[in-house]
Amino acid sequence: DQQVKQNSPSLSVQEGRISILNCDYTNSMFDYFLWYKKYPAEGPTFLISISSIKDKNEDGRFTVFLNKSAKHLSLHIVPSQPGDSAVYFCAASARSGGSNYKLTFGKGTLLTVNP
Amino acid sequence: KAGVTQTPRYLIKTRGQQVTLSCSPISGHRSVSWYQQTPGQGLQFLFEYFSETQRNKGNFPGRFSGRQFSNSRSEMNVSTLELGDSALYLCASRQQGRSNTEAFFGQGTRLTVV
Numbered sequence: 001d002q003q004v005k006q007n008s009p010s011l012s013v014q015e016g017r018i019s020i021l022n023c024d025y026t027n028s029m030f031d032y033f034l035w036y037k038k039y040p041a042e043g044p045t046f047l048i049s050i051s052s053i054k055d056k057n058e059d060g061r062f063t064v065f066l067n068k069s070a071k072h073l074s075l076h077i078v079p080s081q082p083g084d085s086a087v088y089f090c091a092a093s094a095r096s097g098g099s100n101y102k103l104t105f106g107k108g109t110l111l112t113v114n115p
Numbered sequence: 116k117a118g119v120t121q122t123p124r125y126l127i128k129t130r131g132q133q134v135t136l137s138c139s140p141i142s143g144h145r146s147v148s149w150y151q152q153t154p155g156q157g158l159q160f161l162f163e164y165f166s167e168t169q170r171n172k173g174n175f176p177g178r179f180s181g182r183q184f185s186n187s188r189s190e191m192n193v194s195t196l197e198l199g200d201s202a203l204y205l206c207a208s209r210q211q212g213r214s215n216t217e218a219f220f221g222q223g224t225r226l227t228v229v
Contacts, residue, residue: 004157034217043119043205043220044158089157102171103148103207103218105157 003027004092006106014114019077021109023090026071030092034103035064035075038087047088048075080113087111117142119208119221127227133194136224140187140208147189148218149181152203161204164189165211196228 005024013019021035031052036044050057050064050073057064063076077084090106120139128134140147148171149161160173164183181191187208193200203225207218 006157036220041222041225043121043207043222046217046219049217091158102160102163102173103150103158104160105150107155107157 002106003030004090004104004106006088006090006109008109009107010110010112012112012114013080015082016079019075019080019084019111019113021075021077021088021090021111023073023075023106024071025073025092027092027094027104028071029094030104031095032093033064033066033073034091034093035062036089036091036105037084038089038108044089077111080111082113082115085111085113119206119219121204121206121221121224123224124222125225125227127229128196130196130198130228132196133192134196134226136191136204136206136226138189138191138206138208138221140189140206141210141219144208144210144219145187146209146211147183147187148207148209149189149191150205150207151175152205152223153201158205161191193226198228201226201228 003026034049035047038044048059048062050066066073087108089108091103122137146165148163150158152158163171167183178194183189203223205223207220209218
């Protein structure tokens, strides 16, 4: 059972436009959400995170929105740049056993930003 | 500050063999997690270690095991390798002591089983 779902395997946008990547989750115990970016043959790079007590977090061109009632989060990239082309993973964690946190990942969305 | 270091970067093994992968976390990070990434899949959680103790374990067979040393370095072992074990194995380190912290990943070890 997939607890974190990224339903769009790929997304293509024009340079300068907005990229919106979506993520849905089913586990109501998740209390921390993260977005990672991954280039081929490299490890994922942390982008931005959001706690369940917030509904928005912004860092430069990246903004993450959280809708807890819909169990949905999204990553907005504005403006999109060709260097943003990569696979984006949504991840969630739920406190388990005290201070231990396991990240549950979606399958990723391949973003292509065309010049 | 150095990032997460994984060795080796690439590895080719034969079915039935065993393999050991190594991970050195960011200095000061005490939590180390391991993930498996296969084509078309997201990252699948293997296990997490904190202060030399396994705290969480994913749904992988007992052939997958790990350990953490007193300096927080971690090793992952896979015994009796199968073709399906071919994957990118990623290690992530995290700083404990905060309620929510992000995990930082190494570049991974690409394991090919033939």
